[in-house]
Amino acid sequence: MKIKQNIAISESGFLFDPATGHSFTTNPSGLRIMQLLREGKNKSTILEQLAQEFDTEHDTLERDVNDYLNMLNYFKLTQS
Amino acid sequence: MATSKKPYERPVIQRLNAGVTGKFGQPSVTASVSNIDGNSVDALIQQFGSPLFVISENTLTKTYRDAERAFTNRYPKVQLAWSYKTNYLDAVCRIYHRLGAWAEVVSGFEYEKALANGVEGSKIIFNGPGKSAAELEKAIHNQSLIHIDHADEFYVLRELVQQNGQSARVAIRVNMDCGIYPQWDRFGFNLENGEAFNMIEQICSVDEMHLEGLHCHIGTFVLSTQSYSIAAAKMSQLALQIKKQFSITIKYLDLGGGFASKNTLKGSFLQGQDANPSIDKYAEAICSAILKSGFNENELPLLILESGRALIDESGYLLGSVLSHKRLGDGRSALILDFGVNVLFTAFWYDHKISTTQVHGQWQEDMVLYGPLCMNIDVVREHITLPPLNKGDKVVVHNTGAYNMTQWMQFISMRPAVVLIDRNEKPHTIRLRETTATIQAQEKIPNHLTHG
Amino acid sequence: MKIKLVIGVTALNAIDSPGPGIAVIRSLRDSKKFDVRIIGLAYEFLEPGIFMHDLVDKSYQIPLPGTGMEALWQRITQIHERESIDVLIPNFDAELFNFIQLADRFKAIGIQTFLPTASQFENRHKTNLPQLGKISGIAVPETRSLNTLKDVRNVSKDWTFPFFIKGRYYDAIRVFSEEQANAAFHKLAAAWGYPVIAQKNVSGEEVNVTAIGDGKGNTLGAVAMKKMYVTDKGKAWSGISIADEDLLLQSKKLIQALRWPGGLELEWIKDANGNYQLLEINPRFPAWVYLATGCGQNHPEQLVSLALEQPVEAIEAYETGKLFVRFSFDLLVNIEDFEKITTKGEL
Numbered sequence: 001m002k003i004k005q006n007i008a009i010s011e012s013g014f015l016f017d018p019a020t021g022h023s024f025t026t027n028p029s030g031l032r033i034m035q036l037l038r039e040g041k042n043k044s045t046i047l048e049q050l051a052q053e054f055d056t057e058h059d060t061l062e063r064d065v066n067d068y069l070n071m072l073n074y075f076k077l078t079q080s
Numbered sequence: 081m082a083t084s085k086k087p088y089e090r091p092v093i094q095r096l097n098a099g100v101t102g103k104f105g106q107p108s109v110t111a112s113v114s115n116i117d118g119n120s121v122d123a124l125i126q127q128f129g130s131p132l133f134v135i136s137e138n139t140l141t142k143t144y145r146d147a148e149r150a151f152t153n154r155y156p157k158v159q160l161a162w163s164y165k166t167n168y169l170d171a172v173c174r175i176y177h178r179l180g181a182w183a184e185v186v187s188g189f190e191y192e193k194a195l196a197n198g199v200e201g202s203k204i205i206f207n208g209p210g211k212s213a214a215e216l217e218k219a220i221h222n223q224s225l226i227h228i229d230h231a232d233e234f235y236v237l238r239e240l241v242q243q244n245g246q247s248a249r250v251a252i253r254v255n256m257d258c259g260i261y262p263q264w265d266r267f268g269f270n271l272e273n274g275e276a277f278n279m280i281e282q283i284c285s286v287d288e289m290h291l292e293g294l295h296c297h298i299g300t301f302v303l304s305t306q307s308y309s310i311a312a313a314k315m316s317q318l319a320l321q322i323k324k325q326f327s328i329t330i331k332y333l334d335l336g337g338g339f340a341s342k343n344t345l346k347g348s349f350l351q352g353q354d355a356n357p358s359i360d361k362y363a364e365a366i367c368s369a370i371l372k373s374g375f376n377e378n379e380l381p382l383l384i385l386e387s388g389r390a391l392i393d394e395s396g397y398l399l400g401s402v403l404s405h406k407r408l409g410d411g412r413s414a415l416i417l418d419f420g421v422n423v424l425f426t427a428f429w430y431d432h433k434i435s436t437t438q439v440h441g442q443w444q445e446d447m448v449l450y451g452p453l454c455m456n457i458d459v460v461r462e463h464i465t466l467p468p469l470n471k472g473d474k475v476v477v478h479n480t481g482a483y484n485m486t487q488w489m490q491f492i493s494m495r496p497a498v499v500l501i502d503r504n505e506k507p508h509t510i511r512l513r514e515t516t517a518t519i520q521a522q523e524k525i526p527n528h529l530t531h532g
Numbered sequence: 533m534k535i536k537l538v539i540g541v542t543a544l545n546a547i548d549s550p551g552p553g554i555a556v557i558r559s560l561r562d563s564k565k566f567d568v569r570i571i572g573l574a575y576e577f578l579e580p581g582i583f584m585h586d587l588v589d590k591s592y593q594i595p596l597p598g599t600g601m602e603a604l605w606q607r608i609t610q611i612h613e614r615e616s617i618d619v620l621i622p623n624f625d626a627e628l629f630n631f632i633q634l635a636d637r638f639k640a641i642g643i644q645t646f647l648p649t650a651s652q653f654e655n656r657h658k659t660n661l662p663q664l665g666k667i668s669g670i671a672v673p674e675t676r677s678l679n680t681l682k683d684v685r686n687v688s689k690d691w692t693f694p695f696f697i698k699g700r701y702y703d704a705i706r707v708f709s710e711e712q713a714n715a716a717f718h719k720l721a722a723a724w725g726y727p728v729i730a731q732k733n734v735s736g737e738e739v740n741v742t743a744i745g746d747g748k749g750n751t752l753g754a755v756a757m758k759k760m761y762v763t764d765k766g767k768a769w770s771g772i773s774i775a776d777e778d779l780l781l782q783s784k785k786l787i788q789a790l791r792w793p794g795g796l797e798l799e800w801i802k803d804a805n806g807n808y809q810l811l812e813i814n815p816r817f818p819a820w821v822y823l824a825t826g827c828g829q830n831h832p833e834q835l836v837s838l839a840l841e842q843p844v845e846a847i848e849a850y851e852t853g854k855l856f857v858r859f860s861f862d863l864l865v866n867i868e869d870f871e872k873i874t875t876k877g878e879l
Contacts, residue, residue: 008867012875015093016867023096023867025875027443027468030091056088060470067407068091074411075095096577096874261679261726347725350629351600 001069003037004079017077024075029054033068043069090405090468092413092445113435113476118505121399121437121474129513130474131400131419133485133498137175139395140481141503144179147391150360154367157382161205163337164190166388166482167396171500171510173197176391184386188215195222205334205386207253207295209233209267216240220248227251227295227334229268234282241288251293251334252279256314258298258307267297271314277321284326291328294319297336297386301345301429305357305365311335312366316373319381332382335366341393343430343479353433359390389482396481398424402473403452413447415469420451420458423496424477425487427460433478434460440467453492485511490519534567538615539836540608540643542573543623544581544588548860549765552623554580555822557587559832562825566836571615577874583865590615593877597627604630605637612643619644619839621832623816628653644839646747646794648815656790656813658698658729668789670782671809673734673801677727684717685710687730696731699724706733731811736803738811739774741783742821744831746838747793751784752846753831755824760855768820770857773827773850782808794838795821795831820856827851 003009008016013031015024026034032053036046043065050061072078114121117136125132144160151158161184162176168190173183174197183194186208194204201222209229211219213236219226220240228234228250241248253268254276269276283289298311312335319330339362344352370383403416421427434449444465451458460477469475488495494514499507539560543551553572560568572581572591582591592611595603611617620643622631631638632653635645648656655664658675665672676687678697687695688710697716698704701724705716713730720728743754756779759768783798795817800808817831824831827850837844873879 010871010875012871014871014875016871023870023874024093025096026093027089027091027441029089030093033091053086054088055085060088064090064405064470067405068093070407071093071411075093259677349598349626351598354601354630354633 001037001043001072002040002079003034003072004077007077009034009038015077020076022075024077029064030068033065089441089443090470092443092468094445111435112437112439113478114437116397116476117501119501119507121476124499124507125399125401125474127507128497128499128509131398131417131423131496133480133496134397134399134507135172135392135481135498135500135510136395136397137500137502140172140175140392141179143391143394144176144181147359147363147385147387148180150358150363151367151383151385154363155370155380155383157380159332159382159384160391161203161334161384161386162391163386163388164193165486167392167485168193169485169498169510170197171508172392172485182384186210188212188218191215191219191224202249205384207297207386213240217244220244220246223249225249225251225293227253227293228279228283229253231279234279238286238289241286245288247288247290249292250283250289251291251295251332252276252283253295253297254315254318255296256298256311258310258314260299260302260304260307262299264297264299268295271318276318280322280326284328291322292330293332293334293381293384294330295334295336297338299338301340301389302338303340303356305361308335308362308365309369312369313373316370316375320374323379329379330381332384333370334384334386337385337387337389339387339390341389341479341482343393343426343432346429346431348431352430359387362390392481393479394481396479396484398477398480398484400475400477402469402471402475405468405470406450408448413445413468414450415447415466416450416452417460417475418452419477419496420453420455420460422451422453422458422489422491422493423484424451424460424480425484425489426480426482430479431461431464432480434464434466435476435478436467436469437474437476443468455492490514494518534563534565536567536569537618537836538569538571540571540573540611540615540617540620541588541623542575542594542621542627544572544574544579544584544591545576546580546584548763549767550819550858551579552817552819552821554584554587555819556621556623556817556832557581558822559825559830560836561587563830563833563836565833569615571611571617573611574873577870580863582873582879583863583869591873591879593873597624597630601630601633605634608634608638608643609641612641617643619836621645621835622647625815628815644841646835646839648793652790652792653815656796656815657700658731658812659700659727661810661813664786664789665810668786670786670789671807673809673811674732676730678717678730679727681714681717684713684730688713691730691732695733698729698731700727700729704731734801734803734809734811736801736809738799738801739776739779739808740768740771740818740820741779741798741800742795742818742824742831743783743787743798744795744834744838745787745790745792746844747791749788749791750846751787752834752838752844753824753829754780754783754787755827755829755831755850756780756783757820757823768858770855771820771823772856773823773852773854775850775852779808782810786810786813795835823854823856824850826856827854 013026161182164185182203183199184205185191201224204224206219206224207227255265255268256271269279283291315333340356342353400417400419406414449460497513498511500510501507541553543553545551546554569589572588573594574582594607632647661672662675694706694708696704699720707713717728741756744752756774757771758774759771761769763769797814797818799812829847829850834844
């Protein structure tokens with residue numbers, strides 16, 4: 001999964017999609033997922049990375065990351 | 081190792097829509113509450129299970145004292161009576177009785193409870209439209225205050241006192257127009273159409289019936305203190321009229337209850353905590369109206385109040401746990417909690433204040449809170465803004481002391497335990513968590529269904 | 533030497549149905565007495581005032597009124613720690629309840645306000661107008677409270693159509709038949725609760741007054757305005773200052789009876805006999821208050837002086853025949869500014 005190229009992501013967690021005019025905000029863990037996606041990481045790498053950085057359990061992380069990626073699709077922020 | 085990791089918060093992304101207000105840079109809507117009267121929420125849940133009702137004896141006592149003071153500072157003769165239907169757990173009732181409250185009951189069951197809690201018969205007020213002849217007989221015998229609700233009850237009562245030759249202490253419940261809607265004219269006798277006065281006349285014609293008081297109860301969660309002024313003034317006028325016409329001195333006026341607690345009614349624009357009248361405002365409205373109505377100073381009636389909700393709501397908490405975070409079809413977030421409307425019955429009326437137990441970051445999201453029942457009606461909050469909670473996180477529902485521990489339903493699952501935290505901050509179970517055996521004890525299986 | 537002050541102002545929604553914030557700020561910027569730094573307090577991201585950097589020095593988001601008093605208190609104290617606000621001027625009806633309740637606590641940390649008391653705020657509600665009319669000797673259109681369909685039937689029998697059915701807090705529907713009255717009753721009861729209000733229709737000329745009271749019964753300023761053009765939302769798009777001695781006299785009488793502290797807007801109608809009847813009292817400055825400033829009465833400046841407990845002279849005179857004409861203006865906003873207000877809650 002990839003984030004659309006033209007989407008601007010700022011350090012504050014603000015996202016702007018110039019193609020649609022929609023803007024979004026995301027929290028720090030969400031921003032980290034965005035950055036990893038930008039770096040071209042796949043889901044399992046993202047999960048590994050987050051597990052190293054954040055204090056939580058694997059199942060929780062897996063469920064939440066799945067939900068987050070679904071929301072990115074829902075908001076049409078991704079491209080194949 | 082784990083200590084070097086950052087604290088985790090569920091990742092959330094939200095689209096910014098026009099008209100949406102920011103969730104960032106603002107103080108959390110609900111400060112976290114991790115402790116109730118010196119007991120950590122986590123420890124309480126660990127010891128007594130989740131969900132769990134908790135009652136604070138400290139808050140209960142303080143609220144009672146404040147209410148009592150609000151009235152006694154303004155009026156010389158005041159008596160509070162604990163409204164059993166609001167919360168009739170024996171431990172709770174006993175606290176109120178020790179604080180000096182009489183008992184106000186509306187059924188034979190509640191009447192039995194009051195007696196068992198050591199209340200003298202003469203300090204039990206017997207209200208309600210559904211008293212049986214046997215219950216009335218007991219109340220007559222115990223010299224309880226019987227508040228007649230309808231004409232048929234009067235006839236039963238008259239027959240009983242005339243048969244037994246024993247006198248009864250009675251009052252009538254009066255309903256009237258106090259400028260609020262709906263007008264509760266289904267209880268008692270109407271004042272404006274003369275029904276109340278006719279009933280009084282009938283009572284006065286029975287030697288064995290002693291008309292001691294007048295009772296009204298104008299509504300529930302009444303936010304207009306002005307309506308209480310009107311009710312108190314009309315009741316006083318009626319008492320003075322009775323004095324003039326029948327030379328009977330009314331000993332007490334029972335203004336009932338109906339005072340709002342700090343909960344927020346569904347559809348309210350402002351928070352109940354901020355906007356609902358304080359007990360002092362109700363007291364001022366009632367006391368000044370009676371004092372201004374023209375009673376001789378030595379004939380001022382005793383003022384009885386039967387407040388329930390305003391006395392206990394704030395001392396009750398419901399603790400619970402998140403079972404799951406869920407994504408709805410339209411992208412909204414939802415949480416499934418381990419308690420639903422079967423336990424938190426008042427979720428039907430209020431937008432309950434709900435706190436988290438841990439300190440979260442500044443991110444908050446809009447969500448729906450569901451209970452665990454497999455029923456579409458099981459919605460605890462249709463809309464709330466909370467931090468991104470996850471499975472296992474604990475929540476605290478505030479202001480749950482009134483009507484939940486009496487109106488809760490044994491539906492689909494068992495009712496939780498109730499714990500009282502005493503004034504020394506020690507927790508006591510005052511009602512056990514129900515088990516399958518609790519429910520099955522009441523069931524019988526006919527012979528033809530007992531075997532394979 | 534002008535006195536330097538930091539002033540917090542709400543209602544930056546200068547949209548087609550505008551809040552008064554921007555008009556209040558322009559008045560304060562025109563002040564010869566004060567040199568103001570304006571802190572804009574906004575509920576929504578897109579309130580235009582947030583992006584009007586020549587009028588608003590800094591904006592912060594504040595929690596919606598329904599979030600409760602405590603959340604507002606926390607946010608204002610947080611902002612106060614950084615900005616040292618001297619005076620706070622709330623301008624929305626819906627937020628006033630919370631600000632009034634917090635006024636003493638604000639004062640204790642050095643933030644001054646000049647607001648009505650909770651009971652003054654309550655007494656000017658339209659359900660209380662008849663009572664107010666009786667006390668002050670002001671004419672008020674005949675009004676009844678409606679709680680049931682029976683009440684609607686009675687009022688339909690007693691009065692001639694058309695008359696108004698009004699919601700407890702907002703909205704008014706003119707009805708021409710009992711059926712319409714029933715429908716309006718249900719609609720407004722569902723939206724705003726009971727009682728619903730029936731008010732007799734008074735035909736005539738509507739005029740508005742913006743005024744300020746000192747809280748002791750004195751009117752410190754009052755300017756009357758006749759709407760010249762009204763939008764489809766019923767808001768004045770242009771208006772002109774007028775002078776009518778009787779109108780100003782009636783307004784002063786009302787302010788005397790209310791002992792109103794601070795700004796207010798009075799909506800009057802001049803009936804066929806030439807008498808003024810009071811339709812509504814709005815408990816804050818109107819969005820057109822800058823017209824008063826332009827006519828020689830700077831009510832927001834007076835309000836700041838009152839809040840600071842400085843002596844304030846009453847102003848009687850003002851220029852008549854001055855018009856205001858509203859216009860739409862597309863402010864250009866960089867995405868970085870939008871990002872700041874949405875992610876940091878300030879700009």
